[in-house]
Amino acid sequence: MSGSGAAGRRERRDMQRNMERVLQAARELFAERGAAVTVSEVAERAGVGVGTIYRRFSSKEHLFTAVRQAACSDARLQLAAAAATTHDPVSRLGALIVALYRQSLHQAALLDSPRSGAGIPDDARHGLYPALHTLLSEAIAAGQQLGHLRPGDPAVLATLTLELLRPPAVQRISQATGDCDGAAEQVARFVLDGLRASDS
Amino acid sequence: MSGSGAAGRRERRDMQRNMERVLQAARELFAERGAAVTVSEVAERAGVGVGTIYRRFSSKEHLFTAVRQAACSDARLQLAAAAATTHDPVSRLGALIVALYRQSLHQAALLDSPRSGAGIPDDARHGLYPALHTLLSEAIAAGQQLGHLRPGDPAVLATLTLELLRPPAVQRISQATGDCDGAAEQVARFVLDGLRASDS
DNA sequence: CTGAAAACGGAACCCTGCCTCCGCTTCGGG
DNA sequence: CCCGAAGCGGAGGCAGGGTTCCGTTTTCAG
Structure with missing residues (x-):
């Protein structure tokens, strides 16, 4: 041999x-x-x-799944790296959002689930959710300016944030503003402000 | 006759x-x-x-378009009504968001654009955008707690808010929380907080 | 009531896209 | 160089869904 x-x-x-x-x-x-x-x-x-x-x-479905999964784990690694640049929970959240925004923009149709069944949650989001949830929980635990949030809120907020960063949304936003990077930061600021607001 | x-x-x-x-x-x-x-x-x-x-x-496409347009103008009227219940810009915004959330949830697949061409903006969003933009502008003009917003921002914020309220997003959020109405208000609060934050 | 114009319905047609099959080509060890 | 095995490619089978067509049924003015 x-x-x-x-x-x-x-x-x-x-x-x-x-x-x-x-x-x-x-x-x-x-x-x-x-x-x-x-x-x-x-x-x-x-x-x-x-x-x-x-x-x-063995089928088109298989090919698609394979490609998407590869793209997803790739993306996940990059996101993890992006979020690991600092210890401050809020900063990490911001970094994650910006990174996610960019990815969504560039891999749009691939990362977006083409309803692969009926109620099957797509892996792209599934993989991201825990990370985001953890980050939010940490931020709340750290008591960092996140005034009115309660322990039960991260779940809702995580879902909400992820929705805002899904490919179709991101594409439209970037298209509307014309400026990709600027848009990314504006979105991050929006989300963080939403989380940070101290009196409801 | x-x-x-x-x-x-x-x-x-x-x-x-x-x-x-x-x-x-x-x-x-x-x-x-x-x-x-x-x-x-x-x-x-x-x-x-x-x-x-x-x-x-003359074609399936025609039928679909007709039905959707009818649903859209219907929805628009309801939204206008919902937003007209008060004079305070921020409250109106809140009312609009909650109403939109409910509509998205119930007419999901219909209001969501099935990419009817290539870059054609779907009428559902098109029709809502001006109303939202106006509301945001008014709120800013009124100087109402919307501290750091600049005159150019409404465009971005309107797009962003609309994205957050699109059917797929709304469905997932409601599904994640299990409580429809509660979710609607939590989302509204999130958005308003995001808009209202006074220091970035 | 009656006849003709209008509408009905669903079988048949066609086009598109997934997948299979088999004769031909390419690889690489001896 | 030679040969068997592995891989190649694209024509064609098959299925699903949009659209058309025409014999039959329904409506309604006279």
Whole structure:
């Protein structure tokens, strides 16, 4: 055997290359237009036939899911990094919001759930929720200017904040203002102000 | 001639009745599941054949648009009424938010735009935007506790608030809290707090 | 009541998009 | 270089849903 042989047989080079192309194409197309892209389109952009895709992914759904999950965990890592730059809970919250805003803007259709079933909660949000919830709880625990919040509130606020940062919303906001980064910070300020208000 | 004759011939009774049924069925189904419903489904629920629908609406798209526009102007009227109950800008804003929240919750799929083209802004939001913008501007002009807002901000804030009140967002929020009316008011408070915060 | 114009309904048609299948090509060890 | 195995690709099967068409039924003026 030669190379990184593991068990049985090594994967053929061309196949490996093709799969990379497929994933690349799928990432781009799905990010842009979501689940509406056809399998043939992905195949065409990747420069392969549809059969090549189906040999690896048993259905379009599988391909989509795979691509989205990869994008999600990637995103989650970046967010974690962004939020870890300081110890002050409120600052961390702000950093998280700005980072999330940017991601939503760039991966719009991919991160947004295409109702993958009926009541199935989409993993993108599912993964983010705990982090946000924790951050909010910490902020409240720290008593940091978050006057009128009660222990039960984080759940609502987390949901609310996440909604505000979903791709469709973010796209519209950026479109309306024309200025991406400025918008991101304005949104963050809005949310933080909402959380911070001391008298209702 | 007998009855409300206008020009040429009067519309046949059965047709009128059928059209009412079709619109009723379409309203219900679209409100529930959006553009995903099939024309046959609408026909079946209305108790007519598909041909009957196509005689009046040249395409599914037309039917959908008609139903949605009707729902929108209806909604707009209700909102206007809700906001007119007081003179205090901030209170009006609050009332508008709560009313909008409820509407979004109940007409979810219908009020939410099914990307009717490419960059076409959906009429639902289009119709609401001016009202909200005006309200915000008034509030700022009145100098009412809205400390750090500048004249240019209403545009951003209006967009942002509308996003937060779109059907998908509202549905999730209500689902997360389990309590509809309570959630509506919590959201209103959040937004108002966000707007009202006096020091950034 | 009667006839013709209008409306009905749903079977059939077509187009689009997912997925399968099989003959051809490419890889890579001997 | 040669051969078997693995992978390739895209034509075609199949299903679902929008739209059309035409024989039948309903309405209503005379």
